[in-house]
Amino acid sequence: MSNFNLYSKYYDLLYRDKDYESESAYVVKTLKTYLPNLSSLLELGCGSGSHAKYFADQGLMVTGIERSEEMVEQAIAKEIKNFEIVTADISAFSLNKKFDAIISLFHVISYLTSNDQLIATFKNAYDHLEENGLFLFDIWYSPAVYTQKALPRIKKIRNNEFEVTRFANSLSEANTNTVIVNFDIFIRNLQDSTINELTEAHPMRHFSFPEIELLAAHTGFKVIKSEEFLTGSAASENTWGVCFVLQKI
Numbered sequence: 409m410s411n412f413n414l415y416s417k418y419y420d421l422l423y424r425d426k427d428y429e430s431e432s433a434y435v436v437k438t439l440k441t442y443l444p445n446l447s448s449l450l451e452l453g454c455g456s457g458s459h460a461k462y463f464a465d466q467g468l469m470v471t472g473i474e475r476s477e478e479m480v481e482q483a484i485a486k487e488i489k490n491f492e493i494v495t496a497d498i499s500a501f502s503l504n505k506k507f508d509a510i511i512s513l514f515h516v517i518s519y520l521t522s523n524d525q526l527i528a529t530f531k532n533a534y535d536h537l538e539e540n541g542l543f544l545f546d547i548w549y550s551p552a553v554y555t556q557k558a559l560p561r562i563k564k565i566r567n568n569e570f571e572v573t574r575f576a577n578s579l580s581e582a583n584t585n586t587v588i589v590n591f592d593i594f595i596r597n598l599q600d601s602t603i604n605e606l607t608e609a610h611p612m613r614h615f616s617f618p619e620i621e622l623l624a625a626h627t628g629f630k631v632i633k634s635e636e637f638l639t640g641s642a643a644s645e646n647t648w649g650v651c652f653v654l655q656k657i
């Protein structure tokens with residue numbers, strides 16, 4: 409199981425080019441379509457806080473839940489105002505607070521591979537939402553995973569200190585709707601040229617539309633929107649990351 413502890417130190421470097429600002433703007437715009445007075449957000453699996461920073465900059469009060477202590481440390485180091493973070497598992501946390509909306513970004517929900525974990529997380533989201541509150545998340549979409557397949561990938565990126573090379577090789581497990589993404593990461597220290605190797609396996613579950621609809625209905629939600637994350641295009645077999653918006657009923 410992946411815990412993100414090993415490579416959290418290199419996480420922001422690996423995703424340096426990810427457009428967190430546009431993604432955050434898309435999320436806020438989508439939520440405000442239904443909740444114009446949106447003011448509080450709970451982010452499940454907030455990682456190193458890169459989205460949270462933009463949400464807080466827009467005047468929202470943000471709480472993050474993250475189970476990797478190293479990720480939590482990275483988020484705290486960003487000194488984000490109007491942001492608090494709790495180290496916990498998103499399927500088993502309890503805050504004495506309710507929120508206008510709950511979000512979970514960059515496929516965090518796909519890290520929940522069992523039905524029990526998914527149901528517990530959705531029920532937890534329900535319990536922490538105000539009446540008519542929204543739950544927005546993006547997931548890997550089964551039609552695209554089956555059509556496009558998770559192909560081997562290499563990513564190389566460097567800063568002044570390190571050069572990080574990450575190889576990703578994936579194994580599809582058809583009977584559990586999961587893909588095991590095996591990361592092999594080489595970190596070269598540019599000062600002394602020493603190389604460290606890390607390996608992590610990330611089991612990722614993918615979902616069909618009816619599966620999310622069923623999960624939503626089972627936990628007290630209805631699906632009010634689904635589309636390609638960020639572009640807003642209709643989901644299809646070409647859409648790897650699909651964004652769902654659920655409303656508490």
Ligand SMILES: C[S@@+](CC[C@H](N)C(=O)[O-])C[C@H]1O[C@@H](n2cnc3c(N)ncnc32)[C@H](O)[C@@H]1O
Pocket residue numbers: 411412452453454455456457458459473474475476479496497498499512513514515516519520
């Ligand atoms: C791909 S990262 C995304 C982080 C962040 N949302 C972002 O967009 O950069 C997935 C994150 O989800 C966290 N995560 C996965 N499963 C979790 C769980 N059950 N409880 C809490 N955090 C979890 C991991 O530790 C990791 O930080």
